[in-house]
Amino acid sequence: MTPEDLIGSGLLEAYALGRTTPEETALVEKARATHPSVRQELDALYASLEELAMKQAVVPPVHIRASVLKAIGHPEADRVRSLSPPPVNTGRSRWLVAASVVALAGSLGMNIQLYRTLANVKDQLALLVVERSVLAQEMEAQKVSLKGSQEQLAVLLDPSRKVIGMAGSALDPTGAARVYWDPVSHEVYLTVLSLPAPEPGKQYQLWALADGVPVDAGVFDVSSGPQHMKMITSAQTFAVTLERTGGVPSPTLSALYLMGQVG
């Protein structure tokens, strides 16, 4: 009988179920030892019957366990009985339950860990968003500042630009400022080098004198950095007076602080 014939004959099933004649038993056991396919078939049959037994499991009364341990002479049968919980389910299920509990505990632990990590990451992300926003604003400010600087630099480096140094009058001999005037584009910038801070309600005002006529070039603050003033089309002299805030139509000569000639 070939292994295939044997597998198809029903003899392996009869053997697995437990009752074959001695001749049949010898035949099956020899074939199992020599043919892996026969062995596999038998293993599969036993697996089915084991699974059937697991599916049909019934938990025996608790006291049987102690009786068994006592019968085999377990040295601590009674103690074992009191300490060991009764089997609540089949062996496979028990292992599965134990494995599940371990897996669940592990999973819970991991979830908690993941949750904490997630919370941390969220916090960090929120922080990063804020930081990014701040940085973006700073960058925008820097861009504006850089653009202004570049424009100012372009103004200063423009060969047609005239630089007029203004010196302090008797009111403040140490006073000094510079005017950058482009006769072509008419643009005027002013940088204060030294001027006393004006009292409240007062503001310095720049004038351009063209043919003796003062033209308002705008008020300015005593701050660092170049300030963009009003357009001036024509000028031989620039002067600064201290006026009321917002400026006046014509300069107060008694409050003349600075003056410089266009070179």
Next chain:
Amino acid sequence: VSNSGIDSGTLLLEAVQRGDHDALAQLYDQYSAALFGTILRIVGTNDQAEEVLQDTFVKIWRSAATYDPSKGRTFTWMLNIARNTAIDLARTTQFRAWEKIQGIDKHVYRLGSDEERVRSENLGIDSVLSRLKPEHRELIDMAYYQGYSQQEIADRTGLALGTVKSRTRAALQQLKEALMDHA
């Protein structure tokens, strides 16, 4: 569940072979419910089943050295001890006499009867087998739970021996499918 690798049962049984009482306790914890369910199916009463279960584990303890891993897994080996012990008890005259005294039908010889079904359903253990065709279930009952040989089954059912064999194969294949559906 691997059929080739060493299962935990094998390791425990090896420990039992060395006289490790705790290992037997662990085998009990793992397998007693499965064995008890099978035993109950064969002997049908709790008192008898408890007796058989205890005998089974004592036999496992005493004959662990005879376990041959090449002939199958530990669980199958224990299952066969439990089954044979139960079938032996079911077949003893004492058991038959006890059945008469108790007035209980000899359900073990009348498989498929109403009493058998009711008992099984009450135990909640028949859900897999009940999916089989009646003739397949009967074959598994007679061979596996009552311990009849193929020839005995042929004699009792009036079927040809060849039919019994082919039907046995079909029955176990159906069982395999039922177990897969049931999983």
